[in-house]
Amino acid sequence: MEFRQGIGVSPGIAIAEAFILDYEDVRITPFRQDEGPEACHREVERFERGLEAAVGEMQAISERIQEEVGDAVSSMFTGFSAILLDKKLKDDIVQKIRDNRFTAEYAVSRAFRKVKNMFRAKDNEFFASRLRDIGDIENRLLRHLVGEHGAGLKHLSSPVVLIAKDLSPSQTATLPRDKIVGFATDAGGRTSHTAILAKSLGIPAVVGLKAITSDVSGGDLVILDGSKGRVIVAPDATTQRDYRARRQRQIEFARGLDSLRDVPAETLDGHLIRLQANIEYPHEIPAALEKGAQGIGLYRTEFLYGPDQPNPTEEDHFEAYSSAITELAGRPLVIRTLDLGADKFLPEKARHEANPFLGSRSIRYCFERIDLFKAQLRAIYRASALGPVSIMLPMISALSELKKARSVIQDVVEELQRGNVRIDADIDIGCMIEVPSAAIAADILARETKFFSIGTNDLVQYTLAVDRTNERVAHLYQPAHPAVFRLIWQAVAAAHRERIGVSLCGELAGEVMYVIPLIGLGCSELSMSSSQIPTVKKVIRSITMRDAKRIVERIFKLSDARETESFLRERVRQIEPELL
Amino acid sequence: MSEVTKTVVLGNKYGLHVRPATMLAQAAARFQSELSISKDGVEVDGKSVLEMISLGAECGSELIIRAEGDDAAEAVASLEELVKSRFHEEE
Numbered sequence: 099m100e101f102r103q104g105i106g107v108s109p110g111i112a113i114a115e116a117f118i119l120d121y122e123d124v125r126i127t128p129f130r131q132d133e134g135p136e137a138c139h140r141e142v143e144r145f146e147r148g149l150e151a152a153v154g155e156m157q158a159i160s161e162r163i164q165e166e167v168g169d170a171v172s173s174m175f176t177g178f179s180a181i182l183l184d185k186k187l188k189d190d191i192v193q194k195i196r197d198n199r200f201t202a203e204y205a206v207s208r209a210f211r212k213v214k215n216m217f218r219a220k221d222n223e224f225f226a227s228r229l230r231d232i233g234d235i236e237n238r239l240l241r242h243l244v245g246e247h248g249a250g251l252k253h254l255s256s257p258v259v260l261i262a263k264d265l266s267p268s269q270t271a272t273l274p275r276d277k278i279v280g281f282a283t284d285a286g287g288r289t290s291h292t293a294i295l296a297k298s299l300g301i302p303a304v305v306g307l308k309a310i311t312s313d314v315s316g317g318d319l320v321i322l323d324g325s326k327g328r329v330i331v332a333p334d335a336t337t338q339r340d341y342r343a344r345r346q347r348q349i350e351f352a353r354g355l356d357s358l359r360d361v362p363a364e365t366l367d368g369h370l371i372r373l374q375a376n377i378e379y380p381h382e383i384p385a386a387l388e389k390g391a392q393g394i395g396l397y398r399t400e401f402l403y404g405p406d407q408p409n410p411t412e413e414d415h416f417e418a419y420s421s422a423i424t425e426l427a428g429r430p431l432v433i434r435t436l437d438l439g440a441d442k443f444l445p446e447k448a449r450h451e452a453n454p455f456l457g458s459r460s461i462r463y464c465f466e467r468i469d470l471f472k473a474q475l476r477a478i479y480r481a482s483a484l485g486p487v488s489i490m491l492p493m494i495s496a497l498s499e500l501k502k503a504r505s506v507i508q509d510v511v512e513e514l515q516r517g518n519v520r521i522d523a524d525i526d527i528g529c530m531i532e533v534p535s536a537a538i539a540a541d542i543l544a545r546e547t548k549f550f551s552i553g554t555n556d557l558v559q560y561t562l563a564v565d566r567t568n569e570r571v572a573h574l575y576q577p578a579h580p581a582v583f584r585l586i587w588q589a590v591a592a593a594h595r596e597r598i599g600v601s602l603c604g605e606l607a608g609e610v611m612y613v614i615p616l617i618g619l620g621c622s623e624l625s626m627s628s629s630q631i632p633t634v635k636k637v638i639r640s641i642t643m644r645d646a647k648r649i650v651e652r653i654f655k656l657s658d659a660r661e662t663e664s665f666l667r668e669r670v671r672q673i674e675p676e677l678l
Numbered sequence: 679m680s681e682v683t684k685t686v687v688l689g690n691k692y693g694l695h696v697r698p699a700t701m702l703a704q705a706a707a708r709f710q711s712e713l714s715i716s717k718d719g720v721e722v723d724g725k726s727v728l729e730m731i732s733l734g735a736e737c738g739s740e741l742i743i744r745a746e747g748d749d750a751a752e753a754v755a756s757l758e759e760l761v762k763s764r765f766h767e768e769e
Binding site: 176177178180181184185186187213216217220225228231 | 700
């Protein structure tokens with residue numbers, strides 16, 4: 099039994115076999131079905147045949163390379179086959195098959211893991227680069243063992259915890275989601291794609307585990323605790339029992355939350371809060387509605403772009419928006435215009451920017467590429483004839499940007515009208531408050547827009563000058579920092595003075611601890627990962643607006659983020675400890 | 679049956695990486711004797727590439743070659759020769 103600590107990004111407990119994605123779809127079954135000496139003998143023979151094939155392959159590669167490039171490189175592959183033929187390693191594998199009813203592939207995976215751990219323990223560069231080679235050798239051997247008959251990721255028949263270095267949007271798009279009960283990755287932070295995806299699917303996830311892909315062998319039983327950010331490899335019986343019981347309690351609590359689906363998000367003294375969902379793809383909408391979302395408060399349209407589709411056309415945009423509108427059947431849809439750049443995909447060769455988060459991203463990039471911007475806007479307006487939509491402009495830092503965007507929008511509207519295209523020319527245009535300058539000068543922006551949506555992920559990062567994916571400074575990323583609360587308060591107050599709508603669509607909206615102060619500050623709409631909606635609703639239905647306002651007053655007297663956090667956590671604990 | 683040991687200094691540029699370890703293991707496999715290589719008190723099987731690499735021996739490391747068996751003397755001489763030839767590496 100081994101414990102690994104990472105960053106919990108999606109709560110809940112998963113208990114299942116590990117499936118390691120980097121094995122290129124090789125699924126490892128740990129134990130043989132048959133017992134007895136004959137089955138054991140067959141398994142050893144299967145291993146020996148696989149080994150022979152892998153060595154043959156290495157030698158063939160070595161010969162081919164020798165012809166093409168010469169000795170220096172080809173001897174590397176000779177070395178690889180020497181490692182495969184290493185007597186110690188081979189004995190170890192055979193021993194594992196004999197003693198433990200392991201399948202050949204599981205024994206290989208376990209034996210190689212031991213080697214990799216030995217190398218890793220050396221902690222120097224020489225071994226670090228050999229590690230990759232060892233991994234490559236292992237993969238080749240595994241492929242020969244599991245071959246075409248292996249159950250690949252696409253043919254999963256039982257639930258697995260998916261383990262990968264990192265998950266790219268294109269990878270996650272093809273995952274068999276119904277078979278994956280947990281995610282664990284080496285890389286990533288709280289705002290990584292894996293985190294957002296896992297949250298929206300309601301699947302427990304732990305990221306930032308550094309070396310989980312080599313700490314776990316495919317087929318190992320793992321417990322993943324997304325709330326505590328912990329992964330337990332090969333848990334003992336007591337631990338398994340303990341976690342199964344905890345999972346059961348969580349499932350029961352979640353069932354209780356499900357019963358809230360059709361009741362309003364209303365405080366005890368009758369104040370209604372609108373709860374909406376954040377999505378990346380229209381196909382997430384049914385699940386969001388199932389969780390009780392009253393609409394989509396943030397549609398991240400930049401996910402139309404990706405390595406598989408670097409240049410979506412106006413028709414691609416239109417198709418996505420019209421399918422979203424159809425799914426929503428009259429509920430509102432807030433489309434955020436392209437937020438490309440910085441940590442997100444760019445539809446062109448990477449341009450070098452010394453500081454991409456302060457560079458040409460988001461609305462600034464749209465102004466550089468008016469063609470892309472206009473294609474998207476045309477699609478939005480064409481879709482506006484089909485149902486309620488509004489436009490949300492990201493990364494606005496000054497009134498001039500807001501005005502410039504509106505003039506581009508005006509051009510698009512006029513072009514469409516000249517072409518007699520049916521549109522709703524009066525849809526609401528709002529702006530995001532995610533740059534400190536926008537929050538500080540919110541009174542100016544409020545006069546020129548229909549609604550604000552406060553994006554806390556960027557607002558916190560820019561206000562505190564902290565990149566939370568950088569582990570050296572991640573501890574400084576404090577949403578409860580007094581400066582952040584003051585900025586949110588300023589933006590909300592400016593919106594109220596001008597009588598425009600104000601919602602909050604950052605991750606903060608879905609964090610139980612912050613729900614009370616956010617509604618106390620006057621946010622009447624919260625948009626979040628749909629999986630968070632029932633919990634947030636539970637919190638709202640457990641307090642009065644009067645109390646929420648008192649809590650805000652109290653927070654404004656606190657001078658430190660830690661103090662505020664523990665104060666808020668205590669308030670939530672009083673409502674229901676399971677919420678934390 | 680005899681036991682022979684010999685201390686050598688690793689002189690090739692990149693140390694005991696995959697290729698030299700493979701050469702040592704291949705040479706060792708030709709002898710009946712049990713062969714081991716040790717560095718800083720850590721002794722590993724001279725017929726196992728993986729174990730030899732795991733020594734992390736760099737250029738300038740002192741290695742002790744030890745053989746036990748009927749052909750121990752020849753085995754040690756053969757491995758010593760390989761180390762001294764710097765595994766025919768080009769500089």
